[in-house]
Amino acid sequence: MSETIRLDDKLVGKDQPAYIIAEMSANHAGSKERALEIIRAAKDAGADCVKVQTYTPETMTLDSDKKWFKIDKGTWEGENLYSLYQKAYTPWEWQEDLKKEAEKIGIDFFSTPYENTAVDFLEDLGVEFYKVASFSITNLPFLKYLAQKDKPIIMSTGMATLAEIDEAVRTIREVGNEQLALLNCSSAYPSIADDMNLKNIKNLEETFGVPVGLSDHSLGSVAAVTSVAMGAKIIEKHFCMSREIENPDSSFSMEPDEFKKMVNDIRAAERAIGKIDYSISEKEKNSRIFRRSIFAVEDIKAGEEITEENIKIIRPGFGLKPKHWDNVLKTKAIKDIEKGTPLSWSMIK
Template sequence: MSGFKINDRIIGDDDPAYIIAEMSANHAGSKKRALQIIRAAKEAGADCVKVQTYTPETMTFNSDKKWFQIDKGTWEGENLYNLYQKAYTPWEWQEDLKKEAEKSGIDFFSTPYEKTAVDFLEDLGVEFYKVASFSITNLPFLKYLAKKNKPIIMSTGMATLGEIEEAVNVIKENSNENLALLNCSSAYPSVPNDMNLKKIKHLHDTFNLPVGLSDHSLGSVAAIASIAMGGKIIEKHFCLSRDIENPDSSFSMEPAEFKKMVADIRATERAIGNIDYSISEKEQESRRFRRSIFAVEDIKAGEKLTEDNIRIIRPGYGLKPKKWEKVLNKKALKDIEKGTPLNWDLIK
């Protein structure tokens, strides 16, 4: 798999994971808070901050009919239009949010949901895009987005393998090869039984694309585990405090938690390392504490070496344990003081 670039970062098999702080509704209607979130995300170690570009009108229809009501889950009892009214990030903020990200040294991108949002973000100069799980079957939209020839990170929550294949094909057929997929459970919050992190490797092998995790679960276990499964992008909802109520706060990560997650991800990447059977310098030091053959009693010259006067013990300065059968019942060439590591110069 060949990687692709997002600004100055390569997304590929041999590169560190790209970590996205998803702002979503966590600004809770305050532009000042949105700017604070950008700065806090940078401080917490995120590579990128993401917003969403929609309005209630571009997402749904203002109706009280039953089809527009949410009857279970985190947003139970909400009307779709009212929910999006609470959650959306005003478009007139987004230029300033992008400038704040650039000033803070963190990447900025967005999730558009239809053509007018794409056009707005193109005018804003956004360099890459996110496709939400809920948009993966909107093939006309994917075709329009792909033609902008910008990198696309696409979540796959709720999608069948066939639906993912259709979406990937539409993007590639429109001359856009800069695509990554995110494994995702589109439940808020997600639970471990629904995460199925094994899909990360399967998606990678099936589509030969970078794959990561859009993580709506509580805590950092899934995000860290996904790195061990080959994940190269992590997206996690980010807030200043879960006490600031908004539609996303309950499953978002606070700055200290996010910073710890980033540190654990980087440590996990170092621990995964490479396929390497050479002995490290620290391991070389430890090898001396392997077992070897020692005299454990005083042995006179000409005396037999027996299980009573020699043993396989730590440390490793004597003959290796695999020489035990060859040493046993041989005679000492000279007096051997107990506590002496055996070597061939001492044995007849």
């Protein structure tokens, strides 16, 4: 078990800022130039990393029109699996250039392989860490093969029961790979708030002793920012240049300005979370004068009794603290006290 993992030159996990991944997926819409543009835009939007997916239609499914290969509901309703993957996949011959572009501009680059030949390809490419998609979490032979590369693995847990997650984690650890992070995930496209169960983040962290984050397919940034407040250390969001560029992922992807705002909100949330600290900041010290304290609200002559009629607990805080109220009542003024004067011990007997 490890509370942190290293992704390229960054530590991810306990006491570290959230690692933010821009998922390209199909948003290149068949254009290598757009894929390169997405990498540059992700960097400008504040992402730590850009992710692609490495598969071909043939490595994912069978070219068949039988009913089992048809999608009958959801975002891709009516699609045939093989034709969907034809539209969505990132050509392998692009990926070396995409990685070089990421390295040139200073953003991390990695991929989601779906079977062993994709892992071999990415190993030859020199990818330093991997993503396991929710749909692969039960493919234990594949997880074992990937884990044997002894590189960090970020694994999404969408659709998985706790038992299935445990089985996948044990499969990775049994080959000696402890470089693992888990992402809470709702594998619906788009996800809705009712299905996200962000409380799983803390539970996954406590159960498996690994860094935990969120693979977020919901619209907007509320879930991502909230998850950081709940302990998420990795945020993955689909990223596009424009949702008007149609592709299988565009409808639930973030445009650059939206992604940048999300990043800024996450960083602001991290600053607000801060640390356990009850010391008083300089700004708070300046505000303390607006607490209530005991003031004379009538002119009080020397020798006159202090009563509820001639003193009150009001703002600002220059007088005796309210906790002294009972001790002050029925004492006597030892000098004249003008209305509007903060009470002090030197004024009463």
